Amino acid sequence: xxxxxxxxxxxxxxxxxxxxxxxxxxxxxxxxxxxxxxxxxxxxxxxxxxxxxxxxxxxxxxxxxxxxxxxxxxxxxxxxxxxxxxxxxxxxxxxxxxxxxxxxxxxxxxxxxxxxxxxxxxxxxxxxxxxxxxxxxxxxxxxxxxxxxxxxxxxxxxxxxxxxxxxxxxxxxxxxxxxxxxxxxxxxxxxxxxxxxxxxxx
Amino acid sequence: xxxxxxxxxxxxxxxxxxxxxxxxxxxxxxxxxxxxxxxxxxxxxxxxxxxxxxxxxxxxxxxxxxxxxxxxxxxxxxxxxxxxxxxxxxxxxxxxxxxxxxxxxxxxxxxxxxxxxxxxxxxxxxxxxxxxxxxxxxxxxxxxxxxxxxxxxxxxxxxxxxxxxxxxxxxxxxxxxxxxxxxxxxxxxxxxxxxxxxxxxx
Amino acid sequence: xxxxxxxxxxxxxxxxxxxxxxxxxxxxxxxxxxxxxxxxxxxxxxxxxxxxxxxxxxxxxxxxxxxxxxxxxxxxxxxxxxxxxxxxxxxxxxxxxxxxxxxxxxxxxxxxxxxxxxxxxxxxxxxxxxxxxxxxxxxxxxxxxxxxxxxxxxxxxxxxxxxxxxxxxxxxxxxxxxxxxxxxxxxxxxxxxxxxxxxxxx
Amino acid sequence: xxxxxxxxxxxxxxxxxxxxxxxxxxxxxxxxxxxxxxxxxxxxxxxxxxxxxxxxxxxxxxxxxxxxxxxxxxxxxxxxxxxxxxxxxxxxxxxxxxxxxxxxxxxxxxxxxxxxxxxxxxxxxxxxxxxxxxxxxxxxxxxxxxxxxxxxxxxxxxxxxxxxxxxxxxxxxxxxxxxxxxxxxxxxxxxxxxxxxxxxxx
DNA sequence: TATGAATGAGTGTTCATTCAT
DNA sequence: TATGAATGAACACTCATTCAT
Numbered sequence: 001x002x003x004x005x006x007x008x009x010x011x012x013x014x015x016x017x018x019x020x021x022x023x024x025x026x027x028x029x030x031x032x033x034x035x036x037x038x039x040x041x042x043x044x045x046x047x048x049x050x051x052x053x054x055x056x057x058x059x060x061x062x063x064x065x066x067x068x069x070x071x072x073x074x075x076x077x078x079x080x081x082x083x084x085x086x087x088x089x090x091x092x093x094x095x096x097x098x099x100x101x102x103x104x105x106x107x108x109x110x111x112x113x114x115x116x117x118x119x120x121x122x123x124x125x126x127x128x129x130x131x132x133x134x135x136x137x138x139x140x141x142x143x144x145x146x147x148x149x150x151x152x153x154x155x156x157x158x159x160x161x162x163x164x165x166x167x168x169x170x171x172x173x174x175x176x177x178x179x180x181x182x183x184x185x186x187x188x189x190x191x192x193x194x195x196x197x198x199x200x201x202x
Numbered sequence: 203x204x205x206x207x208x209x210x211x212x213x214x215x216x217x218x219x220x221x222x223x224x225x226x227x228x229x230x231x232x233x234x235x236x237x238x239x240x241x242x243x244x245x246x247x248x249x250x251x252x253x254x255x256x257x258x259x260x261x262x263x264x265x266x267x268x269x270x271x272x273x274x275x276x277x278x279x280x281x282x283x284x285x286x287x288x289x290x291x292x293x294x295x296x297x298x299x300x301x302x303x304x305x306x307x308x309x310x311x312x313x314x315x316x317x318x319x320x321x322x323x324x325x326x327x328x329x330x331x332x333x334x335x336x337x338x339x340x341x342x343x344x345x346x347x348x349x350x351x352x353x354x355x356x357x358x359x360x361x362x363x364x365x366x367x368x369x370x371x372x373x374x375x376x377x378x379x380x381x382x383x384x385x386x387x388x389x390x391x392x393x394x395x396x397x398x399x400x401x402x403x404x
Numbered sequence: 405x406x407x408x409x410x411x412x413x414x415x416x417x418x419x420x421x422x423x424x425x426x427x428x429x430x431x432x433x434x435x436x437x438x439x440x441x442x443x444x445x446x447x448x449x450x451x452x453x454x455x456x457x458x459x460x461x462x463x464x465x466x467x468x469x470x471x472x473x474x475x476x477x478x479x480x481x482x483x484x485x486x487x488x489x490x491x492x493x494x495x496x497x498x499x500x501x502x503x504x505x506x507x508x509x510x511x512x513x514x515x516x517x518x519x520x521x522x523x524x525x526x527x528x529x530x531x532x533x534x535x536x537x538x539x540x541x542x543x544x545x546x547x548x549x550x551x552x553x554x555x556x557x558x559x560x561x562x563x564x565x566x567x568x569x570x571x572x573x574x575x576x577x578x579x580x581x582x583x584x585x586x587x588x589x590x591x592x593x594x595x596x597x598x599x600x601x602x603x604x605x606x
Numbered sequence: 607x608x609x610x611x612x613x614x615x616x617x618x619x620x621x622x623x624x625x626x627x628x629x630x631x632x633x634x635x636x637x638x639x640x641x642x643x644x645x646x647x648x649x650x651x652x653x654x655x656x657x658x659x660x661x662x663x664x665x666x667x668x669x670x671x672x673x674x675x676x677x678x679x680x681x682x683x684x685x686x687x688x689x690x691x692x693x694x695x696x697x698x699x700x701x702x703x704x705x706x707x708x709x710x711x712x713x714x715x716x717x718x719x720x721x722x723x724x725x726x727x728x729x730x731x732x733x734x735x736x737x738x739x740x741x742x743x744x745x746x747x748x749x750x751x752x753x754x755x756x757x758x759x760x761x762x763x764x765x766x767x768x769x770x771x772x773x774x775x776x777x778x779x780x781x782x783x784x785x786x787x788x789x790x791x792x793x794x795x796x797x798x799x800x801x802x803x804x805x806x807x808x
Numbered sequence: 809t810a811t812g813a814a815t816g817a818g819t820g821t822t823c824a825t826t827c828a829t
Numbered sequence: 830t831a832t833g834a835a836t837g838a839a840c841a842c843t844c845a846t847t848c849a850t
Contacts, residue, residue: 021809040329045844056811057846067845122324125379127242162380163373163391170372171365177327178364189365189403196398201391223834247819258836263821425813444733449840460815465842526728529783531646566784567777567795574776575769581731582768593769593807600802605795627830651823662832663825673824 009065010072010132025063025073028053032074037115041122046070072132075120082109083138090142095150096195099164102146103190106168107183114176121173139165147198155202163201167193211267212274212334227265229255234276239317243324248272274334277322284311285340292344297352298397301366304348305392308370309385316378323371341367349400357404365403369395413469414476414536429467431457436478441519445526450474476536479524486513487542494546499554500599503568506550507594510572511587518580525573543569551602559606567605571597615671616678616738631669631679634659638680643721647728652676678738681726688715689744696748701756702801705770708752709796712774713789720782727779745771753804761808769807773799 012025031053036044046067050057064070085105092098110117123129143161147154154160168190175186214227233255238246248269252259266272287307294300312319326335345363349356356362370392377388416429435457440448450471454461468474489509496502514521528537547565551558558564572594579590618631637659642650652673656663670676691711698704716723729735749767753760760766774796781792 046846047844050812058811058848059809061846062809118327125320126244128244159387159391162376163395166372166376167369167395168372170368170370170375173372174364174368189361189399192402193365193369193395193399196400196402197391197395198398200394200398226834248821249819259821260823260836261834264834267821269820428813446732446734450842451840461842462815462844463813466813469842471841522731529724563795566780567799570776570780571773571799572776574772574774574779577776578768578772589765593765593803596806597769597773597799597803600804600806601795601799602802604798604802652825653823656833664827664832665830667825668830 010069010129011065012069012073013063013065021063024053024055024059028055028060028063028070029073029077032070033077033113033116036074036119037113040115041119044119068128071123072129075124075129078109078116078120079138082106083142085109086139086142089146095146095148098146099150099194100191102143103168103194104187106172107187107190110172110176111181111183111186114179118173118176121169151198153202154198160198160201163197164194167197212271212331213267214271214275215263215265215267223265226255226257226261230257230262230265230272231275231279234272235279235315235318238276238321239315242317243321270330273325274331277326277331277335280311280318280322281335281340284308287311288341288344291348297348297350300348301352301396302393304345305370305396306389308374309389309392312374312378313383313385313388316381320375320378323375353400355404356400362400362403365399366396369399414473414533415469416473416477417465417467417469425467428457428459428463432459432464432467432474433477433481436474437481437517437520440478440523441517444519445523472532475527476533479528479533479537482513482520482524483537483542486510489513490543490546493550499550499552502550503554503598504595506546507572507598508591510576511591511594514576514580515585515587515590518583522577522580525577555602557606558602564602564605567601568598571601616675616735617671618675618679619669619671627669630659630661630665634661634666634669634676635679635683638676639683639719639722642680642725643719646721647725650725674734677729678735681730681735684715684722684726685744688712691715692745692748695752701752701754704752705756705800706797708749709774709800710793712778713793713796716778716782717787717789717792720785724779724782727775757804759808760804766804766807769803770800773803 028049032044032049035048035052039048046060047057049070050060053060060070064073082105085108086102089098089101089105092101140161143165144157147157147160147164151157151160171190171193172186180186230251234246234251237250237254241250248262249259251272252262255262262272266275284307287310288304291300291303291307294303325331342363345367346359349359349362349366353359353362373392373395374388382388432453436448436453439452439456443452450464451461453474454464457464464474468477486509489512490506493502493505493509496505527533544565547569548561551561551564551568555561555564575594575597576590584590634655638650638655641654641658645654652666653663655676656666659666666676670679688711692708695704695707695711698707746767749771750763753763753766753770757763757766777796777799778792786792
């Protein structure tokens with residue numbers, strides 16, 4: 001099932017200087033996303049990605065030293081998309097508004113490509129990739145800042161940040177799994193859970 | 203390998219009548235648990251399970267028609283353990299007490315074998331196994347009953363049940379992933395999230 | 405083994421565009437023929453074929469999606485060789501001459517690689533391959549045409565075609581099995597059987 | 607596909623002296639016949655036979671030292687059934703009548719259990735079983751005698767015997783494969799082929 | 809730089825056969 | 830003698846990765 005996977009580099013082989021390379025890299029990553037969405041985990045293999053991207057398997061390995069590196073790149077892409085969006089949350093006046101914005105961003109991203117988001121959450125937990133994926137970390141940092149602002153008196157803001165993130169991930173993933181599409185409903189329930197949690201912890 | 207996985211049965215091949223068989227079956231399932239915990243997903247293969255169980259690969263297939271069947275058996279084992287415990291929740295007088303008991307049971311089980319619980323949660327979502335794993339269903343049903351008792355006026359008890367389960371799973375899994383061991387703290391935060399959510403939804 | 409033989413495609417995976425590929429494909433099919441001849445049915449496995457062809461097992465599966473597909477390809481190779489030859493029979497003036505030519509072609513092919521021909525006849529009857537092998541069909545059609553010309557008054561030309569084919573196959577296979585090498589003798593006896601049959605049926 | 611199959615004895619382990627043993631042996635052989643007919647070649651395995659016979663796999667090996675030995679026993683059973691019947695042919699006055707009787711016997715046996723007969727013909731040709739199966743030999747001897755009587759002047763009665771047998775086997779097997787059930791038609795066509803052959807060879 | 813043919817270790821699964829009970 | 834649990838060699842097939850062109 002899972003191939004040998006000798007500890008290969010996880011970072012892209014090169015930061016593509018030429019425009020053409022950049023396009024190729026982007027198309028490969030997008031192909032990876034599509035294959036993951038379409039075929040699921042079991043059908044996520046490098047040859048399928050190459051074919052979907054319309055490039056040779058050799059080209060894939062020209063830009064990514066290993067399958068894991070490709071996965072990491074995909075995670076980074078999804079993460080940074082989210083990150084840019086989420087950074088706006090910090091600009092919001094109140095902590096509460098920032099938190100609400102963040103919740104909205106999570107929901108929006110998740111429901112846009114539900115399968116993909118879930119699969120990536122999943123991949124993120126693989127030991128081999130641990131530390132290479134910044135989503136949790138970055139989002140944790142963001143959350144921590146926001147929570148400190150929203151609940152200045154909280155005793156354990158770091159724990160709260162982790163818990164809030166877990167709540168969001170858990171509920172949003174489950175919603176995606178069920179095929180839920182009603183954004184507003186999901187968002188309001190998420191707010192209930194998050195603010196409920198915060199108001200009842202120190 | 204026979205990778206492709208022709209639609210094989212997912213239920214055990216025989217219910218072992220002899221004492222020796224029962225032992226073997228149990229040892230295989232326990233070995234599967236250990237391999238999953240130790241080696242993770244990538245190292246979870248039938249040969250490793252057989253070796254860890256101290257039996258031949260043939261014996262594994264004597265009792266389980268496929269790798270997936272073995273996984274399902276493992277899920278069932280963990281689930282029923284949990285289920286027996288959780289059924290007590292229903293006996294509790296108040297809905298609130300029942301819910302608290304359920305939260306406690308979740309925490310206890312999860313923190314006992316954190317890696318295993320997380321990996322099984324994950325496997326449960328595999329399309330191939332869908333419908334064969336009762337955990338979510340059984341727990342959902344339980345939760346639904348409990349929530350109806352705890353919040354008789356709730357407008358959407360089924361949605362609430364799903365959300366509460368997602369919250370519990372999300373927070374508990376994240377705690378397990380972080381290696382958290384403080385049961386009391388985790389439990390009280392879970393109560394905050396769950397009751398916070400319930401008190402703020404209709 | 406491929407034991408259960410999940411319904412895999414039976415047609416080759418790609419028509420090799422590069423020269424190197426074509427060579428590899430040809431060498432694999434020829435290796436299959438040799439393994440079948442040398443080791444018989446029992447020793448006909450994909451690893452042996454790969455080894456004999458001097459390629460990796462992966463290469464075999466690059467071109468043939470399954471063992472059965474490889475067998476079918478081998479049958480087709482042998483068949484088309486025969487078919488090209490036999491098509492000439494139709495050009496013969498009289499039905500009788502055409503039939504004699506066909507008999508000669510059968511004998512020649514069979515005695516060239518007796519073991520192979522017999523094993524392929526045998527494989528052809530495997531349910532899994534039914535319909536993918538054109539030999540019987542094509543030869544039947546040919547025979548039918550020829551017999552209609554040779555015996556315009558025959559009441560059941562289709563049955564006669566089937567019977568004549570069975571006679572030829574039966575006698576030629578048996579001769580191959582016995583290690584018979586005298587082409588002329590075999591041919592004259594075949595003519596006796598075929599024309600004897602035709603002259604005595606309506 | 608085919609298992610290791612170290613050269614094991616091919617003769618039954620014991621000639622069962624006790625009545626119970628004889629019954630068991632018979633039931634095993636009959637089970638083998640049924641499995642072969644029902645599941646075909648690919649499904650013909652010792653465990654299936656044991657199960658169908660209602661005995662343990664151990665018992666099968668108590669009476670037959672190997673799978674091949676079981677196959678040989680089955681061939682013998684079918685053969686001797688045929689043999690007894692066919693021996694009557696010799697009692698017939700004329701060679702012609704004897705030959706006609708033999709043809710009839712072949713047809714009858716074949717169409718009774720078509721799949722079984724074909725599969726056994728097939729097994730008979732396996733090198734590992736060669737020499738252990740008397741069908742061809744016995745029938746050849748019978749045919750030789752009959753042909754000598756029917757065509758005293760024939761130059762090569764042994765070759766004729768082999769050819770006649772090949773014709774019969776070929777036509778009858780093909781008929782079985784096509785699912786033909788009209789005994790009379792098949793018999794008359796066989797007579798045409800056999801006597802046509804004999805009348806045109808020396 | 810791009811291609812895609814080639815590689816081969818790894819994996820799931822079967823089934824003839826053995827042997828402790 | 831009968832049982833059936835256990836064995837493990839054998840086999841079909843996959844897929845991450847390499848490298849000659």
